[in-house]
Amino acid sequence: METFWETFKRHGVNRRDFLKFATTITGIMGLSPSMIPEVVRALETKPRVPVIWIHGLECTCCSESFIRSATPLASDVVLTMISLEYDDTLSAAAGEDLEKHRREIIKKYWGNYILAVEGNPPLGEDGMYCIIGGEPFLKSLKESAEGAKAVIAWGSCASWGCVQAAKPNPTTAVPIDKVIKDKPIIKVPGCPPIAEVMTGVIMHLVLFDSIPPLDAQGRPKQFYGNRIHDTCYRRAFFNAGQFVERFDDEGAKKGWCLYKVGCRGPTTYNSCGNIRWYNGLSYPIQAGHGCIGCSEDNFWDNGPFYQRLTTIPVPNVEANADKVGVAVAAAAAAGAVAHGVISKLRSKPNKKGGE
């Protein structure tokens, strides 16, 4: 397997441009300039990592999101960073020939390949609600995980269960960590996850040959370290008590805070506020819709989506604005009520609302 530097050389990229590339991606990955030598070293020594990407119960939105990545472009990831050896959506081959290839890759790269899982296994009916090659997906999942170096749980399906696991979960779909117990699992939740978060996770694995730092729930801290609320461009309006009271009202035109029409930004950990979607083009809140919390465990059953949150959990760290809110309405126990009171005082033009 050739290294990145070898690949670059083969393409006629000179050393200067190679170093420039290394510097750029160091920045993209949010690392300090002191890390540049390490990135260069990684690019010089790392081969293309084989990846097996399998699909359980899902809707393929994770794959679709992945190919929307702009920095880096998905084509660069697939063709130069990794070697995507098995993928239901992109592999040319079909049928038993492809299944045989998967088993060969597992054997050949035992302990050295990455398993990416999109979707999840159903446990009902002996797993026969999701069948690959005439056998339950569950079998293919366990078989592929056994020799993997690490496992990526793409999206909320693999991470938490997602829509098919919402009540009453007719197929008994479960997140993959319920059946894979002995491998490191990187959870990349979201329905789907942001494209650059997905390619960013792969870049980290490939460049540093290590699992990115994870939080207590198994998510990469660099992408799931903040609530959407913390980095939301509408946060200033929340702090000021200026809220959209109903869709298409004056507040909606002014881009005020969507908390009162059900926004889950205050309880959702994801990069929508800072990285945004489509290389920073927009995100749901920017288009005027509240966050539905799609990267959070069990979010489908935390609805209805347009009902405002009745409690905003106040974390121990960095919650100044919330604390301010609570302080202003000294008697109120929950932050939600507190902000409702503030908005009533301040936003006179909007009479209709959830008060």
Added chain:
Amino acid sequence: MARVVVDPVTRIEGHLRIELIVDEKSGKVVDAVSCGTMWRGIELILKGRDPRDAWAFAQRICGVCTSIHALASVRAVEDALEIKIPKNANYIRNIMYGSLQVHDHLVHFYHLHALDWVSPLEALKADPVQTAVLQNQLLEKYGAVAELMPDPLGRRAYPKKFPKATPGYFRTFQEKIKKIVESGQLGIFAAHWWDHPDYKLLPPEVHLMAVAHYLNMLDVQRELFIPQVVFGGKNPHPHYIVGGMMCSISLNDMNAPINVERLAVVEDAIYTQAEAVNLFYLVDLLAIGHIYVQKGQTYGGGLAKKRVIGYGEFPDESYSGIKNGDYHKQVLYHCNGVVEDFAEGIEKAKYYPLMGKDFADPGVIQEYVAHSWYKYPDEKSGLHPWDGITEPNYTGPKEGTKTHWKYLDEKGKYSWIKSPRWRGKPCEVGPLARYIVVYTGVKQGHIKPSWMDEMIVRQIDFVSKVLELPPHVWLPTTVGRTAARGLEAQVGAAANLYFMKKLYDNIKAGDTSVANMERWEPSTWPKEAKGIGLTEAPRGALGHWVIIKDGKIANYQCVVPTTWNGGARDPMGGQGAFEECMKDTPLKVVNKPLEVLRGIHSFDPCLACSTHLYDTEGKEILEIRVQGSQPLCY
């Protein structure tokens, strides 16, 4: 007779298995079995929820043709609650819909279908200099196809995405492929039947051009969905609301979701769509399709020759309702109808219109389960979606064990997909079906053609001239199905320019409203209401049926394109479009059925879409849960 199994069928959405019964002497497929191998139960999950949330759940039926189930869902709920959306919301939804058509079709052609026609290994044999010459010749030969697209905006200075017809461009791609092949890490190109003789049908230069564009379009496709990101906040799975759209428009407020700067981003993306379709997609498609047709590959029509169905799309203005309103009077894409026997010639084809009331008629659209893993009290009869029941009933294969199949039982139950029927008869859906309905409807004088219908007729006549074959010969084939999809992508881009102009004009006239919130609160709803949401997904006719009781969803059912095309047999012996298209296909290599794979891929199968559960019987749900919650691995 040989029985050939392809499982999994890849480069599709979801999980599909096909089994072929092949006459080894003639090499022809005698019969075929198509099996949807997954089931998720989203309709069951929708029961009891707030109907305003339904779009988000239903949208997760598919992330490839993302947004289409959300559109069908908000339409169904609005139809039930009698909500008329503002003009701007209708234009915006149409632009989001048109963008889906362009993106989904283009990605299907290059990334899910192209490798059935072209091979990276053959591309290595090409001369990059000659490929550049060829590219110019093809642009010359087929370039006039771009003129079929009207541009009411007319603001683009010049095409920004013109294909590069230089030897250097093609050499770069060729070297890339060469290194991948030499590295031994073939990645996504591994393990395929590259030695199949059909890969010799095209000259190496066509292979190199197409493979270069396969890689090139992988990067460009991400720009085509920008309208959905601006109006819906993200993609896949953009946001919608019941009553219109949430993306408020203001030319005064700097934080408005939609202002002039945001509209410019959308406009630019629409022109990128037009250029990607006109200059890459359609030219490549005509070049490859032309050669295949000349080499006699006109099989794979199957059910399209006998019967197709469509529901209609692109309401010009917001409508008063679907089940008993003027939706079908407003649509610009008049594919709402059934056409029988198109293959016998345009004069002999039979045309039946479909209007809103037909979708509420219990006798018109029904679903059967005789050969699907569900139970009905009477499995000889079909049920209208509003009355549908589902009780899963997995019976395993004919040969093999419950969890290790050898062969499926086509005489018994064999798929997680039900069988929808129009008046008891199977129909094909999809771009090809829509094109057949519009072409027949216009040529036989049944519909007053809109500009969009006229464009479609012009497109079909243009391609007929290129291929030197009448439409009834080339359209109902594998090539024709793929061609109709490409032509429809052009219609999508044209529609986006048309609705963008309407959006500008309406804002200019002082109307910035995007949402009708009069019936937002459940207290304003009737105690019981029924609705139908219709649309045309990239893969074919899509309908959602909803029943709302006491502010909650009492029943929610989707009859989706791949259920029509990929469903199991019905009790009368009728077969769906997948099975029909495989029959009579000649196989050059019996255990490498590339021709069949190409035929199946020409439908753009979507299995997450087709495998779901309809009804509401609490008992069965409970049973499944009890059974399934036996801890296997905890």
